[in-house]
Amino acid sequence: MPTVFSGVAPSGVPHLGTYLGAIKNWVELQKDHQCIFCVVDLHAMTVPQDPAKLRAKILEVAKIYLAAGIDPKKSIIFIQSHVKEHAELCWILNTIARIPELERMTQFKDKSQEHKKDVNVGLFDYPVLMAADILLYKTQVVPVGEDQLQHVELARTLAERFNGKFGEIFVLPKALVHKEGARIMALDDPTKKMSKSAANPANYLALTDPPDVIREKIKKAVTDSGKEIIAGPDKPALSNLLTIYSLLAEKPTAEIEKMYQGKGYAEFKDGLAEVVVDFLKPFQEKFNGLSDEHVLKVLSEGAAKARQIASQTMEEVKKSVGLI
Ligand code: ATP
Numbered sequence: 001m002p003t004v005f006s007g008v009a010p011s012g013v014p015h016l017g018t019y020l021g022a023i024k025n026w027v028e029l030q031k032d033h034q035c036i037f038c039v040v041d042l043h044a045m046t047v048p049q050d051p052a053k054l055r056a057k058i059l060e061v062a063k064i065y066l067a068a069g070i071d072p073k074k075s076i077i078f079i080q081s082h083v084k085e086h087a088e089l090c091w092i093l094n095t096i097a098r099i100p101e102l103e104r105m106t107q108f109k110d111k112s113q114e115h116k117k118d119v120n121v122g123l124f125d126y127p128v129l130m131a132a133d134i135l136l137y138k139t140q141v142v143p144v145g146e147d148q149l150q151h152v153e154l155a156r157t158l159a160e161r162f163n164g165k166f167g168e169i170f171v172l173p174k175a176l177v178h179k180e181g182a183r184i185m186a187l188d189d190p191t192k193k194m195s196k197s198a199a200n201p202a203n204y205l206a207l208t209d210p211p212d213v214i215r216e217k218i219k220k221a222v223t224d225s226g227k228e229i230i231a232g233p234d235k236p237a238l239s240n241l242l243t244i245y246s247l248l249a250e251k252p253t254a255e256i257e258k259m260y261q262g263k264g265y266a267e268f269k270d271g272l273a274e275v276v277v278d279f280l281k282p283f284q285e286k287f288n289g290l291s292d293e294h295v296l297k298v299l300s301e302g303a304a305k306a307r308q309i310a311s312q313t314m315e316e317v318k319k320s321v322g323l324i
């Protein structure tokens, strides 16, 4: 079975974009892939984190994986910092990554704008750590949202460069981006992606938002000019809301447009709010039913399995570059 690797950083608030762009597709991949899903805590540290909150977020992300349907019997679920090889391989890849390559990364450019006073070396190096995450497991498929394509491309470049210099150790990974849901936009600004680290909670529909908050946020969501419920390039806000509706209700957009023919934005938003609330209800029930103890056990078993693969790759890497 081909190997899949992906992760979510335990920072900010996981939202519908995280689910629709990434986790929803992971659940499907479990059927016929060897899947490895990681809570990438070392990545979260590239922007300022409060230690107590970070600890809570790490468990929250793991619970989100499990509540969404990631099955520890089929997939490996673990915390990045529990497998030291991630940081170790990152260092070795740092010695072949080039500064201009990292300077080109749009996430680095955006995030260094947001955190002007704390542009730390980790933020700059984020894509190399991500390459290490992927390459350690000889991953073939990396299911991500569109914003991560550039990083997966870099992982490929580094794998190719490493193999060229030191021998065929790494597999060249490919990003898997689903057209629908690859870029869920912010509710308060359809030109920006829905983001965990957004300062304004009106930006996102959090997976942990209670029903009244969901209804309120959707009511206040920005819409486009016009009255009709139709998707189109001139209607970015409405198109985004229709995409969310379509993916959660598992109905094609055209069918939803038909359902709301002759009806206004208010009615459409009410309908969408109910679809989101109906989706989140069982999800949140599962999420709230997971004990920290159970989740920690799953994560520890996952780390043991991940370590086996990672340590073997690291052995090969060390030998090939001339380390004793
Ligand atoms: P941050 O703003 O802190 O970077 P994020 O919302 O981008 O947070 P990540 O943990 O960086 O979340 O990303 C987790 C996964 O979710 C990645 O595969 C990413 O591509 C995907 N993803 C994130 N935001 C969206 C979105 N708005 N639409 C679709 N997919 C998304």
Ligand code: MG
Pocket (backbone or CB within 6 Å): 147
């Ligand atoms: Mg991100």
